[in-house]
Amino acid sequence: MLFENSNSILKIKNPSQKEFIEAWRQYQPFLIDGIVESWNACKDWSNDYLLKKCENNIIPVEFSPKSYLENYEYVLEKSYKQEEMKLKDYIDIISRNKKEINFEYYMAQLNFEKYFPQLTGDINYPKYFSIKPLINFWFGSSGRTTTLHFDLVHNIFAQIRGRKRILMFPPFNYLSLYPPLGESGTHAHFSKVNPINLDLELFPKFPWKDKIEVILQAEEMLYIPPGWWHHVTALDENISLSFWYDIKIKDFFLQKRLLSTSLNILPHYIFHSTSSITIFKSFIESIW
Ligand SMILES: O=C(O)CCC(=O)C(=O)O
Numbered sequence: 480m481l482f483e484n485s486n487s488i489l490k491i492k493n494p495s496q497k498e499f500i501e502a503w504r505q506y507q508p509f510l511i512d513g514i515v516e517s518w519n520a521c522k523d524w525s526n527d528y529l530l531k532k533c534e535n536n537i538i539p540v541e542f543s544p545k546s547y548l549e550n551y552e553y554v555l556e557k558s559y560k561q562e563e564m565k566l567k568d569y570i571d572i573i574s575r576n577k578k579e580i581n582f583e584y585y586m587a588q589l590n591f592e593k594y595f596p597q598l599t600g601d602i603n604y605p606k607y608f609s610i611k612p613l614i615n616f617w618f619g620s621s622g623r624t625t626t627l628h629f630d631l632v633h634n635i636f637a638q639i640r641g642r643k644r645i646l647m648f649p650p651f652n653y654l655s656l657y658p659p660l661g662e663s664g665t666h667a668h669f670s671k672v673n674p675i676n677l678d679l680e681l682f683p684k685f686p687w688k689d690k691i692e693v694i695l696q697a698e699e700m701l702y703i704p705p706g707w708w709h710h711v712t713a714l715d716e717n718i719s720l721s722f723w724y725d726i727k728i729k730d731f732f733l734q735k736r737l738l739s740t741s742l743n744i745l746p747h748y749i750f751h752s753t754s755s756i757t758i759f760k761s762f763i764e765s766i767w
Pocket of ligand 1: 617624625630634636709711719721
């Protein structure tokens with residue numbers, strides 16, 4: 480196994496299960512290479528191939544006014560919506576000259592097995608956890624970005640095509656990340672801070688010095704631990720798959736600081752309103 484420490488993130492080449500778990504226990508993000516490159520998806524998933532296999536698949540696509548990037552708190556306004564369309568129409572939209580369109584479209588966080596059953600044979604499931612993951616499919620154009628947020632799952636994020644810049648911040652002090660986003664406090668796992676346009680006067684406790692920045696290349700995987708804050712920007716037209724694994728009770732004892740971090744987050748989840756409680760309930764159900 481090769482351990483390289485560049486840009487303050489560990490990179491492991493082709494880890495065995497034991498080597499993966501050794502790194503996983505540290506409760507830090509890390510990069511993995513040497514795995515995704517063997518998947519057919521990496522050589523095959525051109526737009527032409529996707530059209531050949533799935534052109535008429537009907538897919539929900541998020542869209543939001545282009546100006547939402549300036550209005551970072553777009554979640555507040557609920558100005559992004561979903562629209563169902565055929566894959567061929569989506570590919571047409573993102574390939575066209577974007578100046579014609581006033582909206583940004585993003586095929587985000589789709590259940591891969593449900594919406595793209597024709598493509599499941601093109602990947603191998605990572606074998607590091609003994610449970611089945613939920614696989615999310617992300618297909619978007621360059622420049623598309625997300626709010627800073629965290630998920631309560633183990634996330635193995637595999638880049639298939641193109642690159643993404645991923646900024647990550649440690650979860651040890653929930654309030655220093657300035658959640659929630661949303662006036663009613665519904666987004667307890669979203670931060671008010673835009674880390675690519677940071678306002679330290681408004682958010683003085685934001686842990687900017689602890690930033691881990693990764694330019695995730697095609698064929699690389701990134702492990703993002705549960706609770707770790709992340710902000711993702713597409714640098715090219717790109718496709719990613721994220722493999723989400725539920726947290727199990729034993730993980731609280733095996734993974735350093737997962738328990739104390741969860742206890743730090745928990746009261747805020749309980750305090751915030753219904754949608755956070757729904758997320759929290761499904762989290763509790765998943766660990767039993
Ligand atoms: O790829 C993206 O645009 C966002 C991915 C993400 O936030 C996630 O996997 O949790």
